[in-house]
Amino acid sequence: MTLASIYSAIGPSGCALVVVGCAGLYIALRTFFYLSLVWKNFQHGFLDLENTGESRCLRNNSSDNPLIAIIRDVVKTHSGHSQDIRAEVAYLFHRNFEQVTKSLCWLRLIAMIAPLLGLLGTVLGMVGVFRTIAAKAAPDPTQLAGGIWEALITTVMGLCVAIPMLIFYYFLLLKFKGFHIEAVEHSYRALELCQGAARPAFGAAASNHARPDPAGTCPVKAEREPA
Numbered sequence: 001m002t003l004a005s006i007y008s009a010i011g012p013s014g015c016a017l018v019v020v021g022c023a024g025l026y027i028a029l030r031t032f033f034y035l036s037l038v039w040k041n042f043q044h045g046f047l048d049l050e051n052t053g054e055s056r057c058l059r060n061n062s063s064d065n066p067l068i069a070i071i072r073d074v075v076k077t078h079s080g081h082s083q084d085i086r087a088e089v090a091y092l093f094h095r096n097f098e099q100v101t102k103s104l105c106w107l108r109l110i111a112m113i114a115p116l117l118g119l120l121g122t123v124l125g126m127v128g129v130f131r132t133i134a135a136k137a138a139p140d141p142t143q144l145a146g147g148i149w150e151a152l153i154t155t156v157m158g159l160c161v162a163i164p165m166l167i168f169y170y171f172l173l174l175k176f177k178g179f180h181i182e183a184v185e186h187s188y189r190a191l192e193l194c195q196g197a198a199r200p201a202f203g204a205a206a207s208n209h210a211r212p213d214p215a216g217t218c219p220v221k222a223e224r225e226p227a
Helices: 003-052 055-060 066-080 085-096 098-135 141-209
Strands: none
Touching: 003 066, 003 098, 003 141, 066 085, 066 141, 085 098, 085 141, 098 141
């Protein structure tokens, strides 16, 4: 089977659907593996740090993991001027996961245009059938069957591309929203841990400042004895 025979069987819309389907599959798999690696690295790089209570090093953490970067920036920003953690996480989430957001948009677009490409192939196939009928008084049934085949196969191909892409889209979208919830939750935990680590240091400084004079002198003047 040659490329020319495949093109004649599925038509231009079918070829476009093959390209779109391969692109969608690549985007879906790349996004899935990327999110999986991000979560695995987050568990190893942050959750272990959180469980051991060593969040004092979080501000100096230079990890390029997007989730860790979001929590680190939230801790820095919240300690400075921001008081709305959810809004800050939403902004940082969009900035750090911009590529994932674009990938999800492309998956959504592919799931929407695939049935339209299939419908276009159906229309083109039926146009070819009616053109053959108009050109010949007694058209060859095999020529009519070729146009009908193209009309039906492109419809099937459009649905076969759209349905899996829509499943991939909503699966990855739910996983992506779960990342957002984890970022908000662990941002609150990181702030609590940082504030809890800062309290003992502040208490130690206050106790050192209030330590009594080692000479034991009393600052109160002695009262004069009556004459």
